[in-house]
Amino acid sequence: MEIFSQQILNGLVLGSVYALVALGYTMVYGILGLINFAHGEVVMVGALTALSVSNALLVATPGLPAPVILLVAVLVAMIACMLLGFSIERIAYRPLRRAPRLAPLITAIGVSILLQTIAMLIWGRQYHTVPALIPPTPHTVAGATITDVGIAIIAVSAVIMLGLLLLVHFTKLGRAMRATAENQLVSGLMGVDVNRIISATFVIGSALAAVAGVLVSANYGIAHYYMGFTLGLKAFTAAVLGGIGNLGGAMLGGVLLGLIESLGAGYIGHLTDLCQFESLRQASLELARNCTGSAEVPLFGSNYQDVFAFLVLITVLVFRPTGLLGERVSERA
Amino acid sequence: MNLGKLSVDARTIVLGLGAAAMLGLAGCGKKEEAVRIGHAGPLTGPQSHLGKDNENGVRLALDEANAAGVMIGGRKVTFALQSEDDQADPKQGAIVAQKLVDAKVAGVIGHMNSGTTIPASKLYSDAGIPQLSPSATAVTYTHQGFNTAFRVIANDAQQGKVLGEYAVGKLGAKTVAIIDDRSAYGQGLADEFEKAAKAAGAQVVTREFTGIDKTDFNAILTSIKGKNPDLIFYGGMDVQAGPMLKQIKNLGITSKYLAGDGVQNAELLKLAGDAGEGAYASSPGLPLDQMPGGKGFAEKYKAKYNLEIQIYAPYAYDAANVVLAAMKKADSADPAKYLPVLKTITYQGVTGNITFDENGDVKGGSISLYQVKDGKWKYLETVGG
Numbered sequence: 001m002e003i004f005s006q007q008i009l010n011g012l013v014l015g016s017v018y019a020l021v022a023l024g025y026t027m028v029y030g031i032l033g034l035i036n037f038a039h040g041e042v043v044m045v046g047a048l049t050a051l052s053v054s055n056a057l058l059v060a061t062p063g064l065p066a067p068v069i070l071l072v073a074v075l076v077a078m079i080a081c082m083l084l085g086f087s088i089e090r091i092a093y094r095p096l097r098r099a100p101r102l103a104p105l106i107t108a109i110g111v112s113i114l115l116q117t118i119a120m121l122i123w124g125r126q127y128h129t130v131p132a133l134i135p136p137t138p139h140t141v142a143g144a145t146i147t148d149v150g151i152a153i154i155a156v157s158a159v160i161m162l163g164l165l166l167l168v169h170f171t172k173l174g175r176a177m178r179a180t181a182e183n184q185l186v187s188g189l190m191g192v193d194v195n196r197i198i199s200a201t202f203v204i205g206s207a208l209a210a211v212a213g214v215l216v217s218a219n220y221g222i223a224h225y226y227m228g229f230t231l232g233l234k235a236f237t238a239a240v241l242g243g244i245g246n247l248g249g250a251m252l253g254g255v256l257l258g259l260i261e262s263l264g265a266g267y268i269g270h271l272t273d274l275c276q277f278e279s280l281r282q283a284s285l286e287l288a289r290n291c292t293g294s295a296e297v298p299l300f301g302s303n304y305q306d307v308f309a310f311l312v313l314i315t316v317l318v319f320r321p322t323g324l325l326g327e328r329v330s331e332r333a
Numbered sequence: 334m335n336l337g338k339l340s341v342d343a344r345t346i347v348l349g350l351g352a353a354a355m356l357g358l359a360g361c362g363k364k365e366e367a368v369r370i371g372h373a374g375p376l377t378g379p380q381s382h383l384g385k386d387n388e389n390g391v392r393l394a395l396d397e398a399n400a401a402g403v404m405i406g407g408r409k410v411t412f413a414l415q416s417e418d419d420q421a422d423p424k425q426g427a428i429v430a431q432k433l434v435d436a437k438v439a440g441v442i443g444h445m446n447s448g449t450t451i452p453a454s455k456l457y458s459d460a461g462i463p464q465l466s467p468s469a470t471a472v473t474y475t476h477q478g479f480n481t482a483f484r485v486i487a488n489d490a491q492q493g494k495v496l497g498e499y500a501v502g503k504l505g506a507k508t509v510a511i512i513d514d515r516s517a518y519g520q521g522l523a524d525e526f527e528k529a530a531k532a533a534g535a536q537v538v539t540r541e542f543t544g545i546d547k548t549d550f551n552a553i554l555t556s557i558k559g560k561n562p563d564l565i566f567y568g569g570m571d572v573q574a575g576p577m578l579k580q581i582k583n584l585g586i587t588s589k590y591l592a593g594d595g596v597q598n599a600e601l602l603k604l605a606g607d608a609g610e611g612a613y614a615s616s617p618g619l620p621l622d623q624m625p626g627g628k629g630f631a632e633k634y635k636a637k638y639n640l641e642i643q644i645y646a647p648y649a650y651d652a653a654n655v656v657l658a659a660m661k662k663a664d665s666a667d668p669a670k671y672l673p674v675l676k677t678i679t680y681q682g683v684t685g686n687i688t689f690d691e692n693g694d695v696k697g698g699s700i701s702l703y704q705v706k707d708g709k710w711k712y713l714e715t716v717g718g
Contacts, residue, residue, distance in 0.1 A: 003559040006584070010551035116377075125381040127572055129603045138583050147583050220548045220576045222604055226379050230546045265552035269539065302553050303515055303542035 002143035007266040008259065009141065013150040013219070015258020016157035020212040021235030022242070022250035023164060024205035030245035031181045031201050033101065037108040038088055039209060040232015041115035042081050044225060046210030047217040048123050050077035051130055058131060066133045070214075073133075077210040084115075085206025086199055094195070112229075119225035128223045136221075149219045156215060160208060161251045167204075168247065177201060181245075241313050243326025252324060257309055264308035269298035367413040368405075368666040370395060370653065371438035371462075373429050373453065374445035375421035379546055379572055382600065383643050384445050387467055388416050390649030391442045393637060398657050405666055412657070419449045421516075421545065430456040438462060439666045440656040442649055447471030447489075448517035454482045462668050463675055465656060467648035470594070470617065471521040475692040481672065483689055485652045485682070486645070487617035487698025487717075489518070492593055493525020495700040495716045496566070496615055500526075500591055501533035504613070506564035510557045510588070512541045512550075512577075514569035522593045523568030530566075538562050543573060550577045551584070558586050570595040574612075575604025582608040589613065597703055597710065598644045609705045613713075616701050618684050620712050621647065626683030651682030 021043055028036040050073040057069045092111045096104045134152065138145040168174040179187035180197045188194045216231065217223040234257065242253025274280050275291035282288070290297050316324060372391045374384030395412040403410055415436055417429035426449025433441055434456055441457055441464045444450040450469035457464040458479035465483045466474065472490045475482050500506045509530055513523035527537055538560045541553040554577070557565060565581070565588045567574055574596040581590065590612040597614035605612070621627040621642070630647050634640075656671075658680050663671035680687045688696045699717045703710040 003555055006555045006558070007552060010549075010555060014549055014551070120377070120381075125376075125385050127382065127575070127600060127604055129606065132606070136579070136583055138585065145583060145585055221579050221606065222548065222572075222576055224379065224572075226377075226381075226546075227548075262552040266556045269541070269556070298540075301540060301542050302556070303544075305552070306544075 005142045006144035007262050009144045009146050011259035011262030013153050014262060015255035016154045017216055018235050018238040018257050019251045019254025020157045021231060022239040022254045024209050025236050025239040026244055026250040027201050027205045031198060034104050038111040038115060040228035041112050042084055042206050042209040043213040043231060044228030045084055046077045046081045046213030047223045049080045050074060050214045051128055051223050054131055070133045074214050077214060078207045081206040081210035082203045085202040089199055089202040116225055123225055130217045130221050130223055134218060153215045164247055237313055240323055241316055243323030246325045249323055249325035260312050261305055261309050265302040265305035268304055269301050272299035274299055367411045369413050369415050369438045371433035371441040372414060372416040373419045373443035376418035378420050380421045386643035386646045387445050387649040389638050390646035391653045394650045394653035405660055406664055419444050421446050423448045423452050427452045434460040439668055442652045446518060450474050454479055457481050463672050465652040467652045468645040471517045475694050483693040485648050485687055485695050487700060488694055489522045489525050491698050492615055492617060492700050493522050494529045497526045497529020498533050500530055500564050501535045504589055506535055508536050508538050508562040509564045509566055510539045510562040511537060511566045514543050514545050514573055516545055519568035526566050548576050550580050554580055554584055558584055562588050564589040564591055567592040571598055571601040575601055578605040578608040578612060599641050602708060612705045614703055617698055620701055624684050630683040647683050651684050654682060655680045655687055
């Protein structure tokens with residue numbers, strides 16, 4: 001039971017990270033129908049910028065309390081990422097807005113590679129250790145342990161999610177975003193400054209990416225120019241699973257993917273343990289020999305954890321091509 | 334978004350990436366009247382710090398030879414380095430190997446990973462180009478019957494055996510959990526460890542798996558925690574071991590931690606922080622400060638690159654120098670002429686005395702064991718050699 005609650009908690013933390021990054025994918029897709037593959041790289045830039053700022057502050061002002069350093073680092077990272085997100089849209093996507101859909105997609109991949117390479121030149125190829133500004137004190141919840149960073153990740157994701165929903169549904173900007181998502185031409189005719197709204201979407205998404213980057217690097221204690229790639233891919237999967245273009249879907253997809261991965265990796269070996277089948281043990285001498293004591297001979301080991309996650313994704317897409325919550329077009333933002 | 338669209342997009346992505354890679358590679362230099370030495374390793378991606386470390390080792394050797402001036406066949410030659418990025422990906426490994434073969438390099442130092450070295454070795458063998466890996470330790474590499482395949486580092490059969498016996502004999506582990514990163518290296522080392530640990534009387538309670546691009550191990554570690562083994566063995570690299578040790582600490586797991594040479598480096602100390610305290614790891618050969626030329630090499634390396642040595646740079650440096658020594662001795666940079674010399678050469682390198690056995694494995698490879706104490710790798714003992 002203790003192990004089970006630990007796996008659930010692991011999945012929640014992992015899933016909240018996916019969700020936070022997935023929000024950025026889903027916002028842009030909702031408005032432009034574009035998969036912004038560079039989003040993972042914005043997360044990476046956020047993490048590395050915050051790292052550089054906090055390291056500089058730790059050296060320059062040794063007495064400064066950790067929360068202040070963290071706050072400054074996050075703010076600088078957010079501003080840097082907002083500028084980056086704005087520039088990406090302005091330079092790489094806006095000139096292609098009326099081009100066939102494949103063109104901006106290729107550009108997005110190009111931007112992603114470009115950002116990776118630039119980050120490699122700036123921060124080098126080595127892995128960076130993230131200073132433990134939030135001390136990794138483990139807390140015990142229902143027999144499972146969770147660190148302060150883990151709690152922060154779940155809390156921040158939930159708050160940001162809520163904030164975004166409020167923004168989209170109850171503000172003028174949000175209404176303009178929803179209108180742009182529905183029809184750019186018509187909302188333009190109604191007096192909505194479409195370019196400004198799209199820029200705002202990128203800026204907000206990139207600020208979230210910066211926060212995600214800081215949380216991810218704090219959680220694992222490392223940052224690297226390549227960290228955004230895999231994370232971006234997983235978050236994109238989460239967004240598709242939940243229904244890309246839908247804010248709640250991104251959150252649901254992220255948490256679901258985290259739980260599936262965690263439980264999949266944790267239990268698949270145990271569930272497919274061949275030793276539990278008496279008839280198989282009698283049929284195969286080799287199996288019988290290996291099944292001593294508490295040893296397990298799993299048919300599928302934890303190396304199948306990714307297969308598991310993508311199997312769920314494919315199954316969902318076969319039955320619901322729009323993803324779990326994808327149909328509610330009116331909520332697109 | 335529908336699936337059909339998604340698959341088209343994925344294919345386009347691959348094509349686009351391929352085209353981008355070609356463009357990037359087409360820009361590489363062309364210098365005439367020079368002996369070209371190839372190097373291949375991951376220069377981008379999660380293991381690029383290690384690939385670049387190897388490249389730096391090779392470059393240092395070639396630059397020194399060029400500065401000293403080498404005469405081969407009565408003519409002064411300069412050595413040019415052609416370094417290729419295999420991204421630690423077996424498919425890419427074969428592609429860059431073909432590229433080096435087409436460029437008619439006289440010898441190849443690389444690749445870094447066993448997973449890329451093995452598929453590449455067939456291409457070098459077909460072209461008759463000697464290949465010396467500074468760091469590929471999977472047994473298979475030199476046991477495929479290719480007479481061009483060499484390595485200057487002890488292989489996993491030697492290392493895994495020492496680790497398995499050490500875990501049971503010295504660390505008193507009766508139950509072990511094994512994790513590997515599914516690379517040819519990690520998997521190979523973990524298999525050899527498992528064999529040796531079982532033979533020594535330990536029970537393997539679980540075998541878990543991860544990947545070279547992963548940072549979250551909570552799921553498999555939680556599953557291991559439920560089985561409460563005496564020791565966790567990891568077959569893989571520093572980049573995973575660092576966060577893994579942190580997560581082990583956070584989850585309150587008290588099992589001992591043992592790993593191989595991919596982990597025994599300065600990077601691990603940095604990445605794991607306090608959580609690394611007490612972890613054990615092995616490394617082929619002697620510790621850098623006990624290598625015959627270790628200290629001098631570390632100083633030269635630091636002076637040239639202003640970087641710390643990761644792991645294998647001394648081996649890459651030696652591998653390059655062995656090739657140069659064989660060329661000088663044969664008085665030819667033609668692979669067909671210097672390959673027989675290479676097979677029988679004895680070379681005093683910074684990592685030790687290098688001679689090859691009939692497979693191309695370095696003779697008398699010893700294994701050293703270390704433990705993290707007070708944030709530093711403390712040398713424990715050397716086995717074999």
